[in-house]
Amino acid sequence: MNPYAPVGIFLAVAAIASAAFCIVPGLLARRRPNPTKSQAYECGVEPTSEVGGRFPIRFYLVAMLFVIFDVEAASFYPWAVQMRALRVYGLLEMIVFVVVLGIGYAYVWRKGGFQWR
Amino acid sequence: MIPWWAIALIKAAVILFVVVTTFAYSMLFERKIMAWMQLRPGPNRVGPWGMMQPAADAAKMMFKEDLTPETADPLIYRLAPFISLVCAMGTFAIIPFSESSAGIWGMGNVNAGILVIFALTSIGVYGISLAGWSSGSKFPLLGSVRSTAQMISYELALTMSVIGVLILAGTTSLVGIVHAQRGLWYIAPQLVGFIIFIIASVAETNRAPFDLVEAESELVGGFHTEYSGLRFGLFFIAEYLNMITVACIATLLFLGGWNPLFGLSIVPGIVWFIVKAGLFIFMYIWLRTTLPRLRYDRLMNFGWKFLLPVATLNLMVTAAVVAVTAG
Numbered sequence: 001m002n003p004y005a006p007v008g009i010f011l012a013v014a015a016i017a018s019a020a021f022c023i024v025p026g027l028l029a030r031r032r033p034n035p036t037k038s039q040a041y042e043c044g045v046e047p048t049s050e051v052g053g054r055f056p057i058r059f060y061l062v063a064m065l066f067v068i069f070d071v072e073a074a075s076f077y078p079w080a081v082q083m084r085a086l087r088v089y090g091l092l093e094m095i096v097f098v099v100v101l102g103i104g105y106a107y108v109w110r111k112g113g114f115q116w117r
Numbered sequence: 118m119i120p121w122w123a124i125a126l127i128k129a130a131v132i133l134f135v136v137v138t139t140f141a142y143s144m145l146f147e148r149k150i151m152a153w154m155q156l157r158p159g160p161n162r163v164g165p166w167g168m169m170q171p172a173a174d175a176a177k178m179m180f181k182e183d184l185t186p187e188t189a190d191p192l193i194y195r196l197a198p199f200i201s202l203v204c205a206m207g208t209f210a211i212i213p214f215s216e217s218s219a220g221i222w223g224m225g226n227v228n229a230g231i232l233v234i235f236a237l238t239s240i241g242v243y244g245i246s247l248a249g250w251s252s253g254s255k256f257p258l259l260g261s262v263r264s265t266a267q268m269i270s271y272e273l274a275l276t277m278s279v280i281g282v283l284i285l286a287g288t289t290s291l292v293g294i295v296h297a298q299r300g301l302w303y304i305a306p307q308l309v310g311f312i313i314f315i316i317a318s319v320a321e322t323n324r325a326p327f328d329l330v331e332a333e334s335e336l337v338g339g340f341h342t343e344y345s346g347l348r349f350g351l352f353f354i355a356e357y358l359n360m361i362t363v364a365c366i367a368t369l370l371f372l373g374g375w376n377p378l379f380g381l382s383i384v385p386g387i388v389w390f391i392v393k394a395g396l397f398i399f400m401y402i403w404l405r406t407t408l409p410r411l412r413y414d415r416l417m418n419f420g421w422k423f424l425l426p427v428a429t430l431n432l433m434v435t436a437a438v439v440a441v442t443a444g
Contacts, residue, residue, distance in 0.1 A: 006125040006224040007233070010210035011203070013129040018202040018351070022195065025179050025347035032182065040186045040254035041342050047255075059266050062417070066269040069425070073276045076432065077232065080283040083436055084443045091440040098433060105426075114421040116414035 061113060072101055128224060129210070136209050140357045141171035147402045154406045174350075181346035188253030189343065197251060198344070198351035201244025204237045205358035211237075212365045213292050215375040215386035221292060222387060230291035231283070234366065235276055238321070242268050244355065249340035260339030263329060263413065270420040271320035271327075277428035278313035281306075281435040282370045295374030302373035309431045311371045313424055315400075318363040320420070323356060324401055326408035329416060364397035365390075372397075 040047060075097075083090055108114060145160065145167065152159025160167035185194060211230045213223040227233060242265060249261020283289060285306060286297040294303075304311050320327035331339040341352045368374060372393045375386030411419075 001121055003225050003227050005122070006128070007210040007227060009122060009125040010129040010132070010224050011207050013126065013133060014206035014210075015203050017133055018199050018206065021202065021347060021351055021354075022199050025181070025183050028179050029181055029183050029346055033184070037184055038187045040188045040252070041256065042254070055262070059262050062266045062270060065421075066273065069273050070269075070276070073273060073280075076277070076280050077283065077289065080280045080432070080436075081287055081289055083284045083439050084287050086440075087443055088440045091436050094436060095433070098429065109422070114418060116417040 058116065065108065065113065068104070125224065132209055132224070133206060136206070136358065136361065137354070139361060140354055141175070143361065143398055144357060145170050147405075150399070150402050151406050154403075178347045178350040183346045183348060184343070186253055186343050190251040190253065193247050193251035194343075195348075197244050197248035198348050198355070199244075200247065201241055201355035202351045202358075204241035204244065205355040205362070207237045208234050208362045209358075209365075211291065212362070212369070213295070213374075214365075215390055216292070216295075217386070226290060226292040228288075228290050231279060231289050231294075231366075231370075234362070235272075238359065238362070239272065241355070241359065242272075244352075245340050248344070248352070252340075252343040254343050256336050256338070257340050257342045260331070260336045260342070263336075264323060264340060267327065267329060267416060267420075268321055268323070270417060271317045271424070274313055274420060274424035274428050275317035275321055277425065277432060278310045278317060279370055280432045281310040284432065284435050284439050291369050291374075295369055295376065298373045298376055302371065302376070304371040304373075307371060307431075307435070309427065310435075311367075313428050313431070314367060314371065317420075317424060318367070319401065319404065320416070322359045322363055324360060325405040326410050327416060328410060329413055360398065360401060361394070364394040364401070367397050368393040 076094075079086070079090060079094055086093075148170075149159040149167070160170045163169040163173045185191060210224045211227055211233050213221045213226065215222040245268070246261045246265040249257040249259075249264075252258070282294060282303050285303060286294040288294060288297070323329075323331070329339075336342075341349055344352065368390060373389075374393075375390045377384060377386070377389055
């Protein structure tokens with residue numbers, strides 16, 4: 001038997017339980033919608049502008065940086081597990097990798113990519 | 118002979134029941150402990166010593182009116198809490214709670230355990246970002262974009278901080294990592310990794326002092342402003358389950374899992390596991406009552422400019438030591 005099969009069953013049970021949690025209140029709770037209740041919350045005043053106007057580009061930058069560094073973290077994992085077999089050779093290889101990455105990191109730092117204003 | 122899938126079904130139901138009960142009572146204990154730290158009695162009306170408070174809260178949430186703003190995207194708005202909760206519950210499929218002659222106490226031994234857990238918690242971010250985006254309202258949108266940026270930033274430090282443990286253990290299986298700690302718990306050689314793990318995990322689970330996601334003084338309630346009733350409750354459960362998951366992972370990776378302290382192997386492994394994870398959860402609550410919330414720019418700078426390089430340095434030093442001494 002595949003060791004991941006019980007994990008799949010667990011996820012299925014978790015999904016069913018969560019779905020039940022999502023459906024039950026719809027059956028139990030009373031619903032009396034009115035126009036004021038179904039308005040988006042804005043501290044009690046009429047919404048003054050549309051949602052999703054201008055947005056700081058910073059968040060977009062963070063997402064891009066995250067992709068780069070997360071791929072890097074993912075490539076550390078197989079190396080880490082095999083470290084005892086690779087020994088000094090593996091260490092030198094990874095030092096080269098980290099130095100290349102460090103240059104990119106220093107560049108982003110200099111350009112102010114991590115600076116949150 | 119009972120087929121394996123029936124055993125797995127029963128196990129899954131039992132684990133989920135235990136985990137949700139643990140959630141309910143750790144929430145009560147959080148409120149009690151916070152109250153004592155602030156010299157208040159805390160919840161004490163429902164049942165003796167307030168012990169029925171979680172049940173009362175659940176019943177209240179179930180009968181609350183379920184509002185959907187007319188600007189919301191109905192399908193995604195309903196899907197978001199579901200995603201959060203499934204991912205938060207799913208991580209418990211991987212966690213081994215103890216071990217006895219009968220086998221592993223949990224769903225089994227998965228060879229890529231820690232990777233599966235990180236994968237599930239990463240998908241959990243979708244729940245929060247979709248919730249804020251689909252509400253069609255300003256505060257939730259701001260809160261969710263903020264929290265997504267925070268969570269992905271600290272996820273980097275979190276994934277990097279555990280690599281040192283993987284180098285020492287030479288496996289990604291959680292059971293294997295615990296077995297490798299029979300002699301020495303990894304908190305000793307990986308103290309830096311452990312501290313980074315604590316900080317990053319508090320940020321990752323959106324707990325104080327990193328709870329800028331909620332930041333009720335500036336963002337009303339963050340990404341769940343528009344949610345009411347049990348749908349709001351689901352986010353609450355998911356956040357709490359994530360906290361319990363992180364406590365379990367810290368126990369398994371750094372605190373020796375179910376390995377006994379001082380060679381006291383008479384005490385069963387599950388007791389050790391619960392004590393260690395419980396202490397970790399208590400630390401979370403302690404942090405919440407002690408520290409004020411961080412400012413957002415400081416939070417992001419700290420994650421990118423301090424935690425990430427220190428975590429990388431820690432793992433390279435660990436690798437160097439292992440490379441030189443392994444033999």
